[in-house]
Amino acid sequence: MPTVFIPASLRQLADDHDRVELDAANVRDAIDELEQRFPGIAERLVPDGALRPGLAIAVDGNISSLGLLQKLGPESELHFLPAVGGG
Amino acid sequence: MATIEHEKTAETQKYKVIGTRPIRHDGVDKVTGRALYGADKRLTGMLAGAMLRSPHAHANIKSLDTSLAEKLPGVHAVVTSADLPDCTDKVANLGEGSVNLKHLSNNVLAGEKVLYRGHAIAAVAADDIHIAQEAVKLIKIEYEVLPPVLHVLDAMQENAPLLHDDLKTDELGEIADQPSNVAKHFRFEQGDLEAGFAAADVVVEHEFKTATVHQGYIEPHNATALWNADGHITVWMSTQGTFTARQQTAELLHVPVSHVKVVPMEIGGGFGGKISVYLPPVAAVLSKKSGRPVQLVMSRTDVFEATGPTPGSVIRIKLGVDKEGNITAGEAWLAYEAGAYPGSPVGAGAMCVFSCYDIPNAKVDGFDVVVNKPRTNAYRAPGATNAAFAMETVVDEICEKLQLDPVEFRLKNAAVEGTRRVDGPVYPRIGMVETIEAIRDCEHFQTPLEGKHRGRGMATGFWFNIGLKSTAQATVNPDGTVGLVEGSTDIGGTRASIAMQLAETLGIAAEDVVPTVVDTDSIGYTDVTGGSRVTFATGWAAYLAAIDIQDQMVERAAKIWDCDATKVHYEDGAIHGPDGNKLTFKEMAAKAQTTGEPIIGRGSADPQQPGGAFGTHLVDVEVDVDTGKVTVLRYTAAQDVGTAIHPAYVEGQIQGGAVQGIGWGLNEEYYYDDEGTMRNSTYLDYRMPTTYDLPMIDTILVEVPNPGHPYGVRGVGEVPIVPPPAALANAIYQATGIRMRELPMSPPKLLHEILGKAKTNGA
Numbered sequence: 076m077p078t079v080f081i082p083a084s085l086r087q088l089a090d091d092h093d094r095v096e097l098d099a100a101n102v103r104d105a106i107d108e109l110e111q112r113f114p115g116i117a118e119r120l121v122p123d124g125a126l127r128p129g130l131a132i133a134v135d136g137n138i139s140s141l142g143l144l145q146k147l148g149p150e151s152e153l154h155f156l157p158a159v160g161g162g
Numbered sequence: 163m164a165t166i167e168h169e170k171t172a173e174t175q176k177y178k179v180i181g182t183r184p185i186r187h188d189g190v191d192k193v194t195g196r197a198l199y200g201a202d203k204r205l206t207g208m209l210a211g212a213m214l215r216s217p218h219a220h221a222n223i224k225s226l227d228t229s230l231a232e233k234l235p236g237v238h239a240v241v242t243s244a245d246l247p248d249c250t251d252k253v254a255n256l257g258e259g260s261v262n263l264k265h266l267s268n269n270v271l272a273g274e275k276v277l278y279r280g281h282a283i284a285a286v287a288a289d290d291i292h293i294a295q296e297a298v299k300l301i302k303i304e305y306e307v308l309p310p311v312l313h314v315l316d317a318m319q320e321n322a323p324l325l326h327d328d329l330k331t332d333e334l335g336e337i338a339d340q341p342s343n344v345a346k347h348f349r350f351e352q353g354d355l356e357a358g359f360a361a362a363d364v365v366v367e368h369e370f371k372t373a374t375v376h377q378g379y380i381e382p383h384n385a386t387a388l389w390n391a392d393g394h395i396t397v398w399m400s401t402q403g404t405f406t407a408r409q410q411t412a413e414l415l416h417v418p419v420s421h422v423k424v425v426p427m428e429i430g431g432g433f434g435g436k437i438s439v440y441l442p443p444v445a446a447v448l449s450k451k452s453g454r455p456v457q458l459v460m461s462r463t464d465v466f467e468a469t470g471p472t473p474g475s476v477i478r479i480k481l482g483v484d485k486e487g488n489i490t491a492g493e494a495w496l497a498y499e500a501g502a503y504p505g506s507p508v509g510a511g512a513m514c515v516f517s518c519y520d521i522p523n524a525k526v527d528g529f530d531v532v533v534n535k536p537r538t539n540a541y542r543a544p545g546a547t548n549a550a551f552a553m554e555t556v557v558d559e560i561c562e563k564l565q566l567d568p569v570e571f572r573l574k575n576a577a578v579e580g581t582r583r584v585d586g587p588v589y590p591r592i593g594m595v596e597t598i599e600a601i602r603d604c605e606h607f608q609t610p611l612e613g614k615h616r617g618r619g620m621a622t623g624f625w626f627n628i629g630l631k632s633t634a635q636a637t638v639n640p641d642g643t644v645g646l647v648e649g650s651t652d653i654g655g656t657r658a659s660i661a662m663q664l665a666e667t668l669g670i671a672a673e674d675v676v677p678t679v680v681d682t683d684s685i686g687y688t689d690v691t692g693g694s695r696v697t698f699a700t701g702w703a704a705y706l707a708a709i710d711i712q713d714q715m716v717e718r719a720a721k722i723w724d725c726d727a728t729k730v731h732y733e734d735g736a737i738h739g740p741d742g743n744k745l746t747f748k749e750m751a752a753k754a755q756t757t758g759e760p761i762i763g764r765g766s767a768d769p770q771q772p773g774g775a776f777g778t779h780l781v782d783v784e785v786d787v788d789t790g791k792v793t794v795l796r797y798t799a800a801q802d803v804g805t806a807i808h809p810a811y812v813e814g815q816i817q818g819g820a821v822q823g824i825g826w827g828l829n830e831e832y833y834y835d836d837e838g839t840m841r842n843s844t845y846l847d848y849r850m851p852t853t854y855d856l857p858m859i860d861t862i863l864v865e866v867p868n869p870g871h872p873y874g875v876r877g878v879g880e881v882p883i884v885p886p887p888a889a890l891a892n893a894i895y896q897a898t899g900i901r902m903r904e905l906p907m908s909p910p911k912l913l914h915e916i917l918g919k920a921k922t923n924g925a
Binding site: 080082083084085119128129137138139152156159162 | 352433437544590626693
């Protein structure tokens with residue numbers, strides 16, 4: 076199952092887990108699953124249904140521009156990172 | 163010598179165009195002065211614009227009266243923030259990053275408060291620049307001057323003057339009750355920090371400071387706008403991204419993006435500083451009010467005082483290492499100045515600070531802090547250079563304490579494929595080790611440095627690179643050439659590097675591709691020229707356009723040869739069919755017009771695996787102990803460049819980045835007085851290195867192809883700015899015994915330390 080890494084700032088909402096395995100086919104499913112297990116966490120990641128500004132999604136080490144639609148494989152790692160701008 | 167030849171891999175040897183050094187397609191225009199830049203734009207009836215800017219770093223605007231300016235003969239329009247639509251706190255996604263539109267609007271023209279000296283307040287359009295400037299002087303404005311806060315640590319104090327009454331700290335995800343200058347505090351953690359430090363035999367901890375510095379592009383910002391009577395706006399400007407400029411302009415003016423066309427002029431440097439808009443909305447509104455096209459061009463002082471530099475910062479590093487030289491734990495605390503509005507690159511700095519090493523136990527805290535300086539913007543690997551200066555200096559000190567070879571220490575602890583960064587992701591195939599080995603094995607490293615007050619230093623650096631979206635369209639001409647249309651503005655020779663990927667795929671010469679950079683109405687969406695992404699992502703789009711042409715030529719040949727298309731294939735610049743039939747690309751191009759529809763290739767790409775880049779730099783310096791001046795004697799930069807499409811431009815990117823990093827390390831800084839006035843806002847006083855200051859920067863191109871690109875491309879433009887300040891600091895220590903922990907390491911600052919050391923030693 077994909078592994079979702081919980082940002083340090085949200086771990087208090089996730090019973091101090093730094094990562095959890097979730098049965099999810101894409102990022103949207105993963106966030107829904109997270110919300111089921113840790114109510115309130117979705118609001119911090121996707122207020123108003125869209126990814127929080129300033130936040131980026133990385134799957135298997137690569138920043139994804141597909142956002143919530145990004146697919147997850149069975150061995151995928153999902154990270155929520157600060158959005159990075161280059162020069 | 164500029165380039166140290168490095169052995170090519172079998173993978174990179176197979177190319178015919180890639181890896182060669184054709185003359186750039188825009189070379190003649192550039193060297194003859196015919197290339198047109200933003201300030202060269204001339205339109206019938208065009209007016210000249212001038213801006214009123216704040217003389218104060220922090221003040222409330224009590225009143226603003228433009229009536230006298232409006233009455234001056236020759237003045238056609240005056241605008242203030244009242245002429246801009248009200249922007250809410252909506253955050254717009256700009257592809258690369260996002261922006262709070264209210265902040266962006268207030269930065270373009272201040273509302274009730276000015277937040278830094280040079281903050282734009284009003285603008286005038288007149289028959290000529292002299293009348294416009296005269297009219298600016300007639301604008302009456304009354305300020306309530308407020309105390310400024312200019313340093314990140316001062317701004318973080320509870321009793322610090324507040325820039326924004328409504329800014330409340332996002333404290334690890336919780337919004338604080340009270341307003342503050344700290345916009346955000348975030349954290350990364352992995353492993354067991356306490357156990358990691360307990361396992362260490364040596365722990366080194368220090369605080370570092372870096373100054374605000376500017377990208378220093380030669381060409382100032384400019385915009386020429388025409389707000390037509392049909393409601394459509396055209397902007398001619400120097401920008402790193404036409405589509406992001408279009409979006410920002412449309413969002414700020416509350417018009418549909420389809421009503422704004424941005425036409426890119428040639429660009430005289432950007433380095434991240436020409437992504438945010440400053441002038442286009444103002445020029446557009448002046449045009450709307452006057453009914454004439456309006457041109458605004460910044461002065462050098464405007465550029466320094468009012469456009470985004472990279473932040474000053476304070477960084478604390480604590481590193482623990484065992485006797486065998488294994489890093490057991492690392493802790494970092496980074497506070498970056500965002501300037502007047504939130505949004506410093508501290509996130510990237512925090513992700514980069516430990517990124518070159520495998521550190522099992524780590525914690526990083528980052529703080530984004532507003533101060534009364536211009537709103538910061540990207541500058542080559544934003545945030546990473548600050549962090550590397552701190553980390554790589556501590557690494558050098560650790561090596562000294564444990565009497566470890568700095569090369570061996572880095573090789574032992576280097577991040578490799580599979581290493582997990584402190585922010586979470588695991589590295590794919592990377593070339594950190596290869597860059598260290600390349601430095602270790604180079605002639606520079608193998609040659610002993612001799613002489614008094616001389617020292618040698620090394621440092622490494624990392625940058626992510628990005629992918630994002632690009633579009634390319636290629637039209638086959640009957641003479642066998644291809645017209646390549648793209649949306650990526652060309653800052654570093656990307657017309658050539660993109661054309662070469664198209665040519666390689668089609669099996670034709672790079673010179674047979676004619677690349678053109680076009681406006682936002684003439685090509686599909688393309689993200690900014692930034693993040694080291696254009697050769698990677700727009701190159702990928704060009705590759706797809708070429709594959710599209712191949713497919714169409716195969717179909718056409720099958721039609722000509724009256725056979726099934728599955729019996730035809732494209733290889734090595736020709737179409738091959740049954741019975742020995744063959745048409746070269748040029749032959750097929752000549753037949754295309756008489757055998758069917760025009761052949762036009764289309765490519766749109768959103769590649770997801772840009773592949774991070776690493777660089778290791780080595781520098782020799784000599785310190786004049788009587789003046790504190792540092793002379794760079796020799797400099798070598800090794801970088802994992804993926805596949806070098808046009809090696810000369812890759813070398814140029816590395817050399818340019820290294821030189822900017824050297825300037826950042828040795829001389830450059832925004833020097834403010836207590837009132838918040840920058841006292842060195844010209845190139846006479848803002849000391850950037852020139853060719854007279856530096857030796858040739860030797861480069862070693864380490865080609866570790868990126869598996870996430872058809873030709874193995876990695877971004878190359880940003881990481882070379884990351885290692886220089888730390889490498890210089892380590893070299894200065896070797897030369898003098900003095901650890902410099904504050905940038906710039908300019909003559910007065912270094913001399914102060916030299917004299918202090920002499921006094922301590924009783925000299």
